[in-house]
Amino acid sequence: MDTALLIDHVRLTPILIADPPLLNTQGVHQPYTPRLIVEVVTRGGVTGVGETYGDSAYLELARPLAEALPGRPVTDVNGLFALAEQVCGGPPAPGDGVDTGLDGVDAGGDGVDAGGLRGVRTAAKLRLSVVSGFEVACLDALGKSLGLPVHALLGGKVRDAVDYSAYLFYRWEAHPGGGERDDWGAALDPAGVVAQARRLVAEHGFRSFKLKGGVFEPDREIAAVHALAEAFPGRPLRLDPNGAWSVETSLYVAERLAGVLEYLEDPASGVERMAEVAAGSDVPLATNMCVTTFPEIAPAFARGAVQVVLSDHHYWGGLHRTRELAAVCRAFGVGLSMHSNTHLGVSLAAMTHVAATVPDLDHACDSHYPWQTEDVITTRHVFRDGRIAVTDTPGLGVELDQDRLAALHRRWLDDDGTLRDRDDAAAMRKADPAWVAPAAPRW
Ligand SMILES: O=C([O-])[C@@H](O)[C@@H](O)[C@H](O)[C@@H](O)C(=O)[O-]
Numbered sequence: 342m343d344t345a346l347l348i349d350h351v352r353l354t355p356i357l358i359a360d361p362p363l364l365n366t367q368g369v370h371q372p373y374t375p376r377l378i379v380e381v382v383t384r385g386g387v388t389g390v391g392e393t394y395g396d397s398a399y400l401e402l403a404r405p406l407a408e409a410l411p412g413r414p415v416t417d418v419n420g421l422f423a424l425a426e427q428v429c430g431g432p433p434a435p436g437d438g439v440d441t442g443l444d445g446v447d448a449g450g451d452g453v454d455a456g457g458l459r460g461v462r463t464a465a466k467l468r469l470s471v472v473s474g475f476e477v478a479c480l481d482a483l484g485k486s487l488g489l490p491v492h493a494l495l496g497g498k499v500r501d502a503v504d505y506s507a508y509l510f511y512r513w514e515a516h517p518g519g520g521e522r523d524d525w526g527a528a529l530d531p532a533g534v535v536a537q538a539r540r541l542v543a544e545h546g547f548r549s550f551k552l553k554g555g556v557f558e559p560d561r562e563i564a565a566v567h568a569l570a571e572a573f574p575g576r577p578l579r580l581d582p583n584g585a586w587s588v589e590t591s592l593y594v595a596e597r598l599a600g601v602l603e604y605l606e607d608p609a610s611g612v613e614r615m616a617e618v619a620a621g622s623d624v625p626l627a628t629n630m631c632v633t634t635f636p637e638i639a640p641a642f643a644r645g646a647v648q649v650v651l652s653d654h655h656y657w658g659g660l661h662r663t664r665e666l667a668a669v670c671r672a673f674g675v676g677l678s679m680h681s682n683t684h685l686g687v688s689l690a691a692m693t694h695v696a697a698t699v700p701d702l703d704h705a706c707d708s709h710y711p712w713q714t715e716d717v718i719t720t721r722h723v724f725r726d727g728r729i730a731v732t733d734t735p736g737l738g739v740e741l742d743q744d745r746l747a748a749l750h751r752r753w754l755d756d757d758g759t760l761r762d763r764d765d766a767a768a769m770r771k772a773d774p775a776w777v778a779p780a781a782p783r784w
């Protein structure tokens with residue numbers, strides 16, 4: 342092994358990034374949200390960068406993993422899973438080297454991860470999200486060391502640009518308790534949603550649309566989707582209430598939006614309810630909640646509960662595991678798209694590299710990126726016609742802006758702890774002190 346490829350040290354930088362007051366079924370985004378930047382430095386002097394969730398639970402797992410890495414080769418990304426299991430503690434995840442049976446399986450769907458609306462939170466899911474940041478950093482370092490883009494390390498790109506969809510949110514004009522302001526204004530009705538979509542199209546050229554739902558009573562959200570269909574005839578549309586509806590409500594919405602929606606995303610919570618909805622409607626169902634780990638695949642596919650899985654390299658443990666997920670979906674004739682949560686340019690680069698390598702990515706990927714005004718990379722990504730060009734620059738093709746990184750880390754250091762864990766319900770209580778995250782089904 343070339344000693345230049347051995348890891349010398351790892352830097353972890355938790356940051357807080359500005360986030361607009363976007364609404365979802367749990368509440369509203371906080372004015373700042375935590376992310377973690379992982380830098381893996383090789384003995385050859387090359388630095389690879391990765392990005393993942395930065396809430397305290399993730400940081401606690403990332404620290405021992407960072408300490409365990411020096412001396413290991415950046416090529417050994419498959420070994421990260423067993424290492425993480427060994428040093429981070431918690432139950433193993435399937436594929437970590439031990440068969441774990443049902444760990445990570447959706448336990449019924451009523452409890453969701455407050456930080457990400459990603460289904461039931463388990464220790465294995467947290468660990469996989471941490472590993473993903475390290476895997477991407479190792480691949481970036483390896484690519485830079487070899488003079489190869491990350492997509493080449495994954496087998497090569499099959500497209501030169503990756504399609505993204507416009508991610509529409511009901512939103513307030515400003516955060517109730519202060520925070521950065523922007524000029525988007527409020528979007529709380531069909532006209533506001535269409536206006537937001539028009540601006541996203543004008544600025545980024547998106548050709549498909551996803552509306553985050555579960556915020557208002559279903560008829561109001563149905564009206565917004567119809568308004569979008571009228572404003573953008575023939576364009577793919579999606580609605581995602583994050584499991585907020587009962588089976589009956591989901592079927593009611595599906596009936597009214599049949600022929601209008603490309604897919605309905607997580608209308609109901611949990612495999613059982615999703616399977617009932619799927620059985621009663623022809624509208625394809627997508628998920629980033631009831632299938633987010635490998636053990637969740639078999640029960641969901643066996644029940645026909647989902648027709649599209651929204652991959653997310655953070656959830657699945659990195660770029661290689663995302664390609665494994667793609668292969669499983671291909672084998673079962675289930676479609677593939679990509680989920681997004683609040684993220685910066687490092688993650689968008691990683692998403693784009695892996696998406697470029699998956700032949701049957703059937704739908705435009707989600708991305709929160711247009712909502713992020715701050716970044717840690719020197720040159721922001723640009724959407725052209727709703728697409729990000731796949732770079733052939735070695736590694737991820739992004740460079741960290743150390744001054745920006747330091748400034749966003751300073752914000753994290755200065756925070757008294759209240760913003761270091763994403764909590765959309767707590768943010769909502771600033772406007773409505775009696776608010777509690779609604780139990781599913783909400784309608
Ligand atoms: O950021 C949000 O409000 C989204 O609801 C996010 O938390 C979800 O993870 C996600 O975008 C989704 O598609 O469910």
Ligand SMILES: [Mg+2]
Nearest residue numbers: 581606607629
């Ligand atoms: Mg979703």
